[in-house]
Amino acid sequence: MPTMLSLHSRHWFLGAVLMAFVADIAACPSYCICDNIQRVVTCIKKQLTEVPVTIPEGTKQLDIKGNNINIIPTGAFLPIPYLTHLNLQKCKIHHLAEGAFRGLGQLISLNLGFNSIELIYQETFDGLMSLQQLILNNNRIEEIRPGAFSQLGFLNFLNLDGNVLVYLPPLVFQGLQQIKYLRLSNNMLNNIADEAFAGLWTLKRLSLDDNELQYLPTEALSRLKNMARLDLGRNPMTHLGEDSVKMGSLKHLSLDNMSLQEVSHTAFIHSPGLVVIDLRYNQLQVMQPLEGLEALRMINLTGNPIQCNCLMTPFREWVSNRTKLRAEVFCSAPGVFRDERLDSLRTTDLKCVSQPSDHEDEEELNLQSEAKKNNQENQPCPEHCDCKHDLQHSSCEGKGLRKIPKGFPVDALLLDMRYNDFYLVPRGSFSDLKSLVSLHMQNCRIHEIHAGAFRGLKKLIYLYLSGNEISSLQPTTFEGLPHLTYLYLDDNKLTSIPKGAFKLLPNLFALHLEYNPIPQLTDKNMEGAENLRWLYLTGNNLTSISPTAFQPISGLQRLFLDENKLTAVPTIALMGAPVLNELKLNNNPIKQIGDSAFLPVAGSLQHLWLNDMGLEMIFDGAFDGLHSGLESLYLENNKLSNIPDLKKFKSLHTINLSNNPWNCDCPLLHLRRWIANTNVKVTAVCSLPENVTGLNVKDAPFKHCKTRLAGKRKGSLKSGRDKRKPGKAKQQNKKQKKNKVQYAVADLTM
Numbered sequence: 001m002p003t004m005l006s007l008h009s010r011h012w013f014l015g016a017v018l019m020a021f022v023a024d025i026a027a028c029p030s031y032c033i034c035d036n037i038q039r040v041v042t043c044i045k046k047q048l049t050e051v052p053v054t055i056p057e058g059t060k061q062l063d064i065k066g067n068n069i070n071i072i073p074t075g076a077f078l079p080i081p082y083l084t085h086l087n088l089q090k091c092k093i094h095h096l097a098e099g100a101f102r103g104l105g106q107l108i109s110l111n112l113g114f115n116s117i118e119l120i121y122q123e124t125f126d127g128l129m130s131l132q133q134l135i136l137n138n139n140r141i142e143e144i145r146p147g148a149f150s151q152l153g154f155l156n157f158l159n160l161d162g163n164v165l166v167y168l169p170p171l172v173f174q175g176l177q178q179i180k181y182l183r184l185s186n187n188m189l190n191n192i193a194d195e196a197f198a199g200l201w202t203l204k205r206l207s208l209d210d211n212e213l214q215y216l217p218t219e220a221l222s223r224l225k226n227m228a229r230l231d232l233g234r235n236p237m238t239h240l241g242e243d244s245v246k247m248g249s250l251k252h253l254s255l256d257n258m259s260l261q262e263v264s265h266t267a268f269i270h271s272p273g274l275v276v277i278d279l280r281y282n283q284l285q286v287m288q289p290l291e292g293l294e295a296l297r298m299i300n301l302t303g304n305p306i307q308c309n310c311l312m313t314p315f316r317e318w319v320s321n322r323t324k325l326r327a328e329v330f331c332s333a334p335g336v337f338r339d340e341r342l343d344s345l346r347t348t349d350l351k352c353v354s355q356p357s358d359h360e361d362e363e364e365l366n367l368q369s370e371a372k373k374n375n376q377e378n379q380p381c382p383e384h385c386d387c388k389h390d391l392q393h394s395s396c397e398g399k400g401l402r403k404i405p406k407g408f409p410v411d412a413l414l415l416d417m418r419y420n421d422f423y424l425v426p427r428g429s430f431s432d433l434k435s436l437v438s439l440h441m442q443n444c445r446i447h448e449i450h451a452g453a454f455r456g457l458k459k460l461i462y463l464y465l466s467g468n469e470i471s472s473l474q475p476t477t478f479e480g481l482p483h484l485t486y487l488y489l490d491d492n493k494l495t496s497i498p499k500g501a502f503k504l505l506p507n508l509f510a511l512h513l514e515y516n517p518i519p520q521l522t523d524k525n526m527e528g529a530e531n532l533r534w535l536y537l538t539g540n541n542l543t544s545i546s547p548t549a550f551q552p553i554s555g556l557q558r559l560f561l562d563e564n565k566l567t568a569v570p571t572i573a574l575m576g577a578p579v580l581n582e583l584k585l586n587n588n589p590i591k592q593i594g595d596s597a598f599l600p601v602a603g604s605l606q607h608l609w610l611n612d613m614g615l616e617m618i619f620d621g622a623f624d625g626l627h628s629g630l631e632s633l634y635l636e637n638n639k640l641s642n643i644p645d646l647k648k649f650k651s652l653h654t655i656n657l658s659n660n661p662w663n664c665d666c667p668l669l670h671l672r673r674w675i676a677n678t679n680v681k682v683t684a685v686c687s688l689p690e691n692v693t694g695l696n697v698k699d700a701p702f703k704h705c706k707t708r709l710a711g712k713r714k715g716s717l718k719s720g721r722d723k724r725k726p727g728k729a730k731q732q733n734k735k736q737k738k739n740k741v742q743y744a745v746a747d748l749t750m
Contacts, residue, residue, distance in 0.1 A: 197224055202226060210233070556576075558581070574601050645670045656683070664697055
């Protein structure tokens with residue numbers, strides 16, 4: 001009797017499981033793909049306007065990126081409580097209701113990147129007690145309400161890159177008891193409260209690069225007792241004073257691409273564990289020996305205007321007395337030592353001449369004295385504007401001004417005049433602001449800029465002219481900006497770039513020209529911008545690029561050509577950019593990529609975007625030469641059924657192959673083998689043959705291919721032993737080589 005009961009129970013259990021399985025299949029929406037074994041549902045780019053309500057209850061991973069879901073209402077995911085991974089990227093979301101994710105107590109990863117979210121409410125993430133990864137990058141977040149993260153006790157990664165945060169209030173991250181990595185890059189932060197990071201005892205890495213910090217938030221950062229890495233690059237800081245960095249556990253500090261002119265010898269005395277200090281591309285002419293850095297192994301001063309004279313002797317001796325310390329220091333002057341390493345010079349080579357240095361002339365000293373006097377006594381500020389004298393910030397943002405005001409504090413470092421109605425920037429508009437480092441004039445309806453408009457801004461590093469109506473530039477437009485490093489001209493009406501437009505900007509490093517109606521790039525456009533390293537041409541309607549367009553900027557490292565109308569890889573033009581390491585070609589109508597397409601940049605290229613192009617074919621030799629250094633490759637959302645062999649890509653750590661109609665037949669066997677032998681996460685789903693549709697490539701059988709390959713090997717061995725027709729094989733090989741060369745030449749001339 002017990003045996004019969006046990007058998008009956010087993011049948012009942014199996015029946016229940018089967019019924020649940022059938023119910024899940026029935027619940028799958030027709031516009032989604034449901035893997036009921038892995039419990040994965042994907043509904044990508046289906047024009048959905050709300051979260052699907054018939055998702056199988058047992059679903060663990062839900063991917064609905066690329067839809068039009070404007071609002072996530074309260075309790076939107078209550079019917080699917082077992083989710084562990086949820087992707088809502090690029091869904092045009094602008095509002096998250098309080099309690100939107102309530103019921104998802106098992107969720108581990110939530111991706112809300114590339115939406116239009118502006119505000120995070122106190123209970124937005126209510127119920128996500130297991131969440132470990134939260135991605136909110138590239139939204140429009142301006143404010144995070146107190147307590148918004150209070151229930152995320154297990155979160156270890158929070159990404160807030162690319163938002164519009166200006167201020168971090170006290171305890172804004174309260175509740176993140178296990179956070180390890182916090183990204184705040186590419187915001188507009190200029191003020192961080194002393195208690196902003198209080199309670200983040202476990203934080204190991206913090207990214208604050210690409211913000212508007214004028215000074216180091218020493219007190220706020222000193223709360224981070226276990227911090228190992230801090231990224232502060234590309235902030236307009238000019239000085240690093242005494243005791244600036246107070247982080248005892250800090251090991252890696254990035255202060256690159258700023259406007260530092262002075263670093264105190266005791267700036268790092270309270271951070272004795274520092275191993276690496278990155279000071280590349282600042283304005284440092286002299287460095288003093290740094291105190292309290294016994295653990296230091298690397299200091300990088302590449303790209304600074306270092307004066308190799310007697311003032312650098314103490315620093316050189318300090319470095320030479322530390323056998324384990326490597327210092328990357330190159331001379332900018334005097335001319336006889338230009339580009340020489342400091343450690344290659346003898347102490348007797350470092351001489352001084354008895355004349356005042358050209359960066360501290362009498363006019364500059366008088367200006368500094370006047371600035372201090374105004375700051376302490378008169379504290380001037382134009383009507384309708386706000387001048388923070390202690391921070392050296394002035395703002396007239398959104399005041400509807402029709403004329404650029406005068407009378408700002410002469411020691412101002414940042415001037416924000418966004419969202420006004422200036423129409424015109426006349427000559428000499430900022431002649432009194434000789435200390436200014438950052439100037440914001442976005443969305444000011446500017447149509448015209450007179451020659452000499454920026455004359456006098458000899459310390460300006462950042463100039464923002466985005467979102468205006470500028471349709472033309474003159475060679476004298478940027479006169480008087482010798483140290484300008486970052487220039488933003490995106491979202492204007494430029495139809496061409498005149499010859500010599502940037503010739504007066506010898507230190508221009510990054511140029512933003514996105515979303516201008518520029519149809520072509522010629523060999524005259526970049527003339528005079530020899531030091532340009534980053535060029536952004538996204539969304540410019542480009543149909544052609546001259547073969548010599550990049551020759552004047554041969555040091556180019558980052559090139560964004562995405563969202564244009566190119567029909568072929570501009571291979572010949574890339575010969576002018578031999579050290580390029582980032583190339584974006586995504587969202588161009590390129591259907592085929594021929595042999596040797598990236599050969600001109602094969603020795604330097606690290607990151608390549610080829611996604612969302614309708615790409616149908618990549619020739620076997622398309623990636624020739626790229627193998628050793630390529631780190632990331634993006635091929636998602638194309639029409640690829642095959643791909644060249646990836647076995648030579650030894651450095652690859654990121655590859656995206658999703659949303660392609662992969663043909664999981666014998667020609668793709670190499671991809672399955674590569675996936676099986678790599679640690680890189682790969683998502684690739686079979687479309688053909690029909691018997692494997694929906695399977696991941698790594699799970700496709702390919703059994704008949706192994707048998708066929710074995711037969712081919714036997715056949716090749718047999719033909720190798722047959723000596724009767726030796727000329728036929730040679731003739732065939734020669735024909736194949738000829739065809740390959742023809743393909744390559746054809747691609748180079750496209």
